[in-house]
Each structure stands twice: as structure tokens, then as C-alpha cells.
Amino acid sequence: MLTEPTAALIIIGNEILSGRTRDANIQFLASGLGLLGIPLREVRVVPDIEEEIISALNILRNKFTYVFTTGGIGPTHDDITADSVAKAFGVTLKRHQPSVDKMERYYGDSLNAARLKMAHLPDGAEPIETRATSAPGFKIENVYVMAGVPSIAQAMFDEIAPSLTHGAPVLSRFVEAHLGEGDIADDLTAIQNEYPHVDVGSYPFFRSKRVGLSVVAKSTNQNDIDAVIKKTVAAIQRLGHTACVDQEVDD
Amino acid sequence: MLTEPTAALIIIGNEILSGRTRDANIQFLASGLGLLGIPLREVRVVPDIEEEIISALNILRNKFTYVFTTGGIGPTHDDITADSVAKAFGVTLKRHQPSVDKMERYYGDSLNAARLKMAHLPDGAEPIETRATSAPGFKIENVYVMAGVPSIAQAMFDEIAPSLTHGAPVLSRFVEAHLGEGDIADDLTAIQNEYPHVDVGSYPFFRSKRVGLSVVAKSTNQNDIDAVIKKTVAAIQRLGHTACVDQEVDD
Numbered sequence: 001m002l003t004e005p006t007a008a009l010i011i012i013g014n015e016i017l018s019g020r021t022r023d024a025n026i027q028f029l030a031s032g033l034g035l036l037g038i039p040l041r042e043v044r045v046v047p048d049i050e051e052e053i054i055s056a057l058n059i060l061r062n063k064f065t066y067v068f069t070t071g072g073i074g075p076t077h078d079d080i081t082a083d084s085v086a087k088a089f090g091v092t093l094k095r096h097q098p099s100v101d102k103m104e105r106y107y108g109d110s111l112n113a114a115r116l117k118m119a120h121l122p123d124g125a126e127p128i129e130t131r132a133t134s135a136p137g138f139k140i141e142n143v144y145v146m147a148g149v150p151s152i153a154q155a156m157f158d159e160i161a162p163s164l165t166h167g168a169p170v171l172s173r174f175v176e177a178h179l180g181e182g183d184i185a186d187d188l189t190a191i192q193n194e195y196p197h198v199d200v201g202s203y204p205f206f207r208s209k210r211v212g213l214s215v216v217a218k219s220t221n222q223n224d225i226d227a228v229i230k231k232t233v234a235a236i237q238r239l240g241h242t243a244c245v246d247q248e249v250d251d
Numbered sequence: 252m253l254t255e256p257t258a259a260l261i262i263i264g265n266e267i268l269s270g271r272t273r274d275a276n277i278q279f280l281a282s283g284l285g286l287l288g289i290p291l292r293e294v295r296v297v298p299d300i301e302e303e304i305i306s307a308l309n310i311l312r313n314k315f316t317y318v319f320t321t322g323g324i325g326p327t328h329d330d331i332t333a334d335s336v337a338k339a340f341g342v343t344l345k346r347h348q349p350s351v352d353k354m355e356r357y358y359g360d361s362l363n364a365a366r367l368k369m370a371h372l373p374d375g376a377e378p379i380e381t382r383a384t385s386a387p388g389f390k391i392e393n394v395y396v397m398a399g400v401p402s403i404a405q406a407m408f409d410e411i412a413p414s415l416t417h418g419a420p421v422l423s424r425f426v427e428a429h430l431g432e433g434d435i436a437d438d439l440t441a442i443q444n445e446y447p448h449v450d451v452g453s454y455p456f457f458r459s460k461r462v463g464l465s466v467v468a469k470s471t472n473q474n475d476i477d478a479v480i481k482k483t484v485a486a487i488q489r490l491g492h493t494a495c496v497d498q499e500v501d502d
């Protein structure tokens with residue numbers, strides 16, 4: 001088996017760490033990468049502090065195929081991502097003329113020094129341009145720097161996605177039932193051991209005031225997933241419960 | 252100034268990294284800790300892999316006053332948090348009899364070996380008990396291990412909170428206006444430089460199809476915050492815009 005591509009995400013943002021803003025970027029990026037067969041393996045939320053950003057970047061870009069960052073690429077004093085990325089790579093920031101031109105057309109007389117900061121990219125970086133904004137994200141080696149605003153981050157990821165090395169898509173099915181995790185734990189252990197290449201996850205829930213369980217099977221092999229689902233359904237039925245496959249049990 | 256307490260959060264969960272589940276624990280924990288004057292300084296989302304959990308634990312528990320974890324303390328094969336925490340501290344898991352007794356009362360004949368796994372805590376750990384569940388979280392040294400289900404995690408945090416060493420509460424005010432970040436960037440830089448102990452954050456938004464900006468001032472000193480807000484309002488007004496203090500500009 002070839003080594004599959006992997007990814008990490010660094011969320012740069014005091015607003016997430018203070019609780020002011022609820023993160024809205026992990027989930028779309030995790031799902032989008034999963035569809036491309038590039039599993040997201042780690043997420044870090046770090047503050048707007050240069051050494052914290054540089055440290056996370058240098059650890060993760062050496063550990064994973066791709067590193068994505070969100071946040072901190074605007075025009076204000078707390079936007080220090082481009083500078084931190086440049087330092088992590090040991091390069092300087094350089095004025096990116098096509099981005100300056102684009103911003104001149106967009107901003108006209110409102111294009112001031114603060115906004116021009118957004119057209120300065122680490123030397124060697126390529127811009128990530130979108131219709132969502134005139135200021136670019138950028139790519140340098142295996143690091144992709146995106147905006148923090150979710151709609152812009154998503155537009156940038158859509159631009160990036162076709163250029164990434166895809167792995168085998170991670171497929172997924174699930175079974176739900178109104179039983180406790182503890183009732184079926186031994187069966188799930190046996191099923192997981194029989195199919196070590198399927199990721200068998202067990203997630204309890206409380207919905208409509210009833211306890212229930214989702215068993216999720218993930219793998220790049222559809223036959224293995226189907227086998228895990230079939231055995232899980234059989235185990236649920238042996239326990240005297242109704243199994244709902246690929247749909248919520250309360251629907 | 253005394254060193255203020257700090258915190259990190261480790262979210263243990265393949266379901267967050269796959270995009271299946273949207274995280275619901277960062278925000279309440281960040282807000283709750285902020286009110287206690289214990290700023291959340293870093294969050295990591297790691298997969299259900301023992302060495303990843305141990306590595307994150309050992310780095311963060313040496314770096315921050317408190318480390319909280321969510322997820323992976325249930326009865327199934329993918330619940331490996333207690334075991335990983337024990338290994339990080341170089342101790343073994345030990346049957347915690349009061350938790351066994353509590354689970355016996357709750358589960359009766361349904362108390363099987365899988366469920367009893369939840370009553371095994373790292374040697375030296377103290378249980379975190381709640382009314383939300385008979386299975387405990389636990390505390391060992393400066394690490395607090397909580398459930399992943401948000402309602403149970405919150406109940407556990409409510410139990411923990413009174414025992415934490417509080418810092419000076421982080422206070423916060425904000426100003427909003429319909430202007431672009433770039434218009435006011437220079438003013439904000441000057442204000443931030445004048446009040447280095449206030450965290451002045453600038454957050455653009457798109458609401459009701461209009462561009463706008465929230466400027467958030469955070470500090471333990473109310474007078475400094477008020478001064479930053481006053482100067483920001485003046486800057487917004489000089490730019491010919493209306494400033495809304497402590498309320499959304501679109502309301």
C-alpha cells in the first residue's frame with residue numbers, strides 16, 4: 001500500500017481560544033479532505049503569538065503531507081500569519097505585484113498601506129486567489145495559508161483542492177440503535193479485531209430523550225465496510241434491538 | 252504581577268477529525284475558563300491513537316497550569332483515553348470501588364466487563380462525578396479528563412471549576428461598525444501600542460450582505476478596556492461611520 005497523504009490544520013485565532021467565536025472551519029475542511037482521501041490527522045488552535053505559530057508550523061509541516069492554516073491574513077496589527085510563515089521558512093515577505101494590481105482595481109483610492117500588507121507574501125509563495133476577496137491566501141511548499149472567515153476559507157480550499165495529491169477516498173457507513181455502548185462493546189471489539197483496516201467508531205448520543213448509539217465504519221474498502229455494517233446489525237439484533245442502517249434511528 | 256493560570260484542551264476524537272461531528276466543547280470551555288481568569292492558550296484535536304494522545308498530554312501538561320481532555324472515556328474498544336493518560340503518567344489503571352458501587356446501582360444486571368472499564372482510573376486519580384452519568388471523569392495532577400458528549404463534559408467542568416486556581420477575570424467589550432478592517436488598521440495599531448496590556452482584536456464580518464468589523468478589547472483592567480473602546484469609537488467617527496458599542500451594528 002502506498003503511503004496515503006495526510007493533513008493537519010492550524011487555526012490561528014484568539015477569538016476561538018477566548019470563546020467569542022465558535023470554530024466553523026474544522027468540519028468543512030475535515031469533510032472536504034476526507035473526500036479527497038487526505039485524512040485530517042491533527043488540528044491545533046494557537047493564539048496570535050508569533051513563536052506559537054512558527055512552532056506549530058514547523059512541527060506539523062514535517063509530520064504531515066499538507067498543512068492548512070486559517071486566520072490572521074487581514075490588514076490589522078493582529079494579522080501576523082504571513083510574517084510568521086515567512087519566518088518558519090526562513091524567508092522574507094515580498095510584494096506580490098499581481099495581487100497589488102488586483103487590489104488596486106478593487107479598492108481604488110481606499111488602497112492604503114495597511115491593505116497593501118495583504119499583498120506581501122513569503123518569498124517563493126504562490127497566491128491562492130478567489131472571487132471571494134481581492135486579497136490572496138498563499139501556498140509555500142506544503143503549507144496552505146487561508147483566511148479565517150469561513151466563506152473565504154471555503155472558497156480558498158475549493159481553489160486548492162484540485163492541485164492536491166489525492167489518496168483513496170475514505171468511505172463511510174453507519175448503523176444506529178437505541179442501546180447503550182456497554183451492551184455491544186464486546187461485539188464491536190470482536191468486529192474491529194476481525195477488520196483491523198476498518199476504523200470502527202462508537203458514538204453514544206441522547207436524542208429525543210433516549211440513549212442511543214451510532215456505529216461508524218470508515219475505510220477505503222467498500223466490501224470491508226459492508227461486512228462490518230452487516231456484523232454490527234446482526235449483533236444489534238441479537239441484543240433484541242432494531243438497527244437503522246445509514247439513517248438516524250429517530251427519523 | 253503574579254503568573255496567571257493557563258489552560259490547554261485536548262480533544263480526543265476521530266469523529267471531529269473526520270468531519271462527522273462538529274466540535275461543541277471548545278467554545279463553552281474557552282468561555283468558562285475565561286470567566287475564571289484561566290485563559291485557554293491552546294487546543295489540539297488528536298485521533299484515537301495512544302502515542303498521539305500521550306505525546307500531546309506530556310507536552311501540554313508541562314507547559315500549562317491545567318490540561319483538559321474530552322472524549323474517549325466510554326466502554327468501547329475506541330475509548331483509550333484512561334489507558335493513555337495512565338501511560339503518560341507512568342502509572343497503571345486501578346479499579347475505583349466507589350465508582351463500581353455507583354455503576355452497580357445504576358446498571359444492575361447490565362453492568363458487564365465493558366462498562367466496568369469506565370470504573371478503572373489511573374492510580375492516584377480522583378474521580379469527577381456528576382449527576383449526568385454514573386461513569387466518572389477523573390483528575391490526575393493537573394490533567395482533567397472529561398467525557399466527549401457536550402452535556403456531560405459541561406456537567407464535569409461545572410464540578411471541576413470551583414477547585415481551580417482562578418486568575419483575574421478576563422473582561423471584554425467590543426465596538427462594531429460598517430467599515431473595512433483596512434480603513435481603521437493604522438488607528439488600531441496606534442491604540443494597541445498605547446495599551447499593550449489590552450488584547451485588541453479586529454474581526455471582519457459579512458452580515459446582512461454588508462461588510463463590517465468588530466473590534467474586541469480584552470484585559471483584566473476595566474479602565475484600560477474602556478479607554479481602548481473610547482479611542483476606537485473616536486477613530487470610527489473620524490472615518491465618518493457610526494460606532495455601536497457592545498452591541499451588533501445590524502441590530
